[in-house]
Amino acid sequence: MRNFDFETLADAQDVDLGTDYNPDLIVLSGAQLHLKTAPCVIEALIKRAASGLYGWTASDRPAYINAVKNWMKEVRAYEIKKEWIVPSYGTLKAISTSIRAFTDENDGIIVQPPVYVLYSRVITNARRRIVYNPLIYRNGYYEMDFENLEYLMARPENKMMILCNPHNPIMDIWEEEELKTVARLAKKYNVLVVADEIYAEHVFYGNRVTPYSTIPEAADNCIVCTSIGKSFNFTGTSHSNIIIPNEEIRKKYVTQRDAEHYGSLDPFMYTAVVAAYSREGKEWIDALINFVTENIEKVKDFFSRYLPDVTICRHRAGTLLWADFNKLGLTEEQLHDFLTNDAGILMDRGSQYGPGGEGFCRFQVGIPRSELETALERLLEAGKRRGIIK
DSSP states (O other), X not given: OOOOXXXXXXXXXXXXXXXXXXXXXXXXXXXXXXXXXXXXXXXXXXXXXXXXXXXOBOTTOHHXXXXXXXXXXXXXXXXXXXXXXXXXXXXXXXXXXXXXXXXXXXXXXXXXXXXXXXXXHHHHHTXXXXXXXXXXXXXXXXXXXXXXXXXXXXXXXXXXXXXXXXXXXXXXXXXXXXXXXXHHHHHHHTOEEEEEOTTTTOBOTTOOOOOGGGSTTTTTSEEEEEOSTTTXXXXXXXXXXXXXXXXXXXXXXXXXXXXXXXXXXXXXXXXXXXXXSSHHHHHHHHHHHHHHHXXXXXXXXXXXXXXXXXXXXXXXXXXXXXXXXXXXXXXXXXXXXXXXXXXXXXXXEGGGGOTTOTTEEEEEOOSOHHHHHHHHHHHHHHHXXXXXXX
C-alpha cells in the first residue's frame, strides 16, 4: 500500500485557511479531519486551478455520473442507476430542500437525539417542528426506541424522518434489521425517510453501512444523501449527491432544488469528486482507516488505564469518538473548564446534540499521531494536577 502523509497537521500550514486554529490548543472539536485529503484530489484540484477556467459545469457529465455510480458499486456494494443521482448544494441544503418539497409548515420532522446539531436549524428555519425519538443508551451503545418511533410515525402531522447512518455523534452503524424496521414503519404510516449516509465510507473493523434504499420496503419511500464531505475532508464545501430511486419523489425533489436556484456543479467539486471516486481515492481511504484505527486503540488504552470511569462508546464508523464522562461527577461547565483551561484540549459538548447528550463529549481522532500523543500527555498531566487521575 502506498505511504500517505498522515503526520502533517493540515490546520497548521502557513496558509490563510480561514479557520480558528490556535497553536496553544489541541483542537479535537469539529467533524473535519486535521489531515490533508487524498493526493489524487489535491493534484487534480491544482491542475484545475491552473487552467484558469472555473465556469458553468453541467451536472450530467458522463465522467462525473459514472464516477459516482462506480464508487457506490465498488466501495459500498450499492447498485444504483445513473438517473437516480441528483447533485445538490450540500447535504444540509438537500435535507432542507426535501423538507420544503414534501412537508408543510408546522409539520413534524422526526430525529433521534443525541444527533447532529444542525438538523434542528434546518428544521426550524423551514418552520417545521422538531420531533424527538431519543435513542436508548445501554452501557456504552445505543438502540432505537421502536415503540416510541411507531407512536410518533402514527401521528399524521409527522411527515418525515431524518435517519442518520452512521449516526453522528455516537459514531455507530444501524444494522440491516433495524433499518428494515424503520422502513416498515415508515411505509405503514407514509413517513418519508431522508437517510444521511455521509460517513458511510469511514467504517471500521470490517463493518459496512447498508444503503437505506436497498431495503425493499424503503426503495420507493426515501431520499439518500451522499457526499465527499466527511470521507475526503470537504466539510467546508457545499456539495452532495442525492440518491433517489423513486421517479415521482425524484421529480418533486428536483423541482424544489431548481426553484431554490440550483444552477450547475461547482467546477472544483466536479474535479474533486471525479478524482476522489477512483482507485487512488479508495486506496487513500483504506490507509486512513488503518491509521485512525491505531489512533483509536491508543485512546482506548489511555482511558482504560488512566480514566476507567469514562466510557468510550461503541465505535464502528467515522473518525470521531463519543465518550461518556458522567461518572467523573463533573458538571458540563466543570468538565470543559478542565479540558480547555487545564489540559488545553477542545472537545465538542455533548449537550449540543440534544436530549441524552449531557455529560458526553465528541472528539476527533483523525489527527496526526504526534498531535494525539500530545493531547493524551496533556490530559494525563492535567488530570493528575486536578486529582481526577490518581
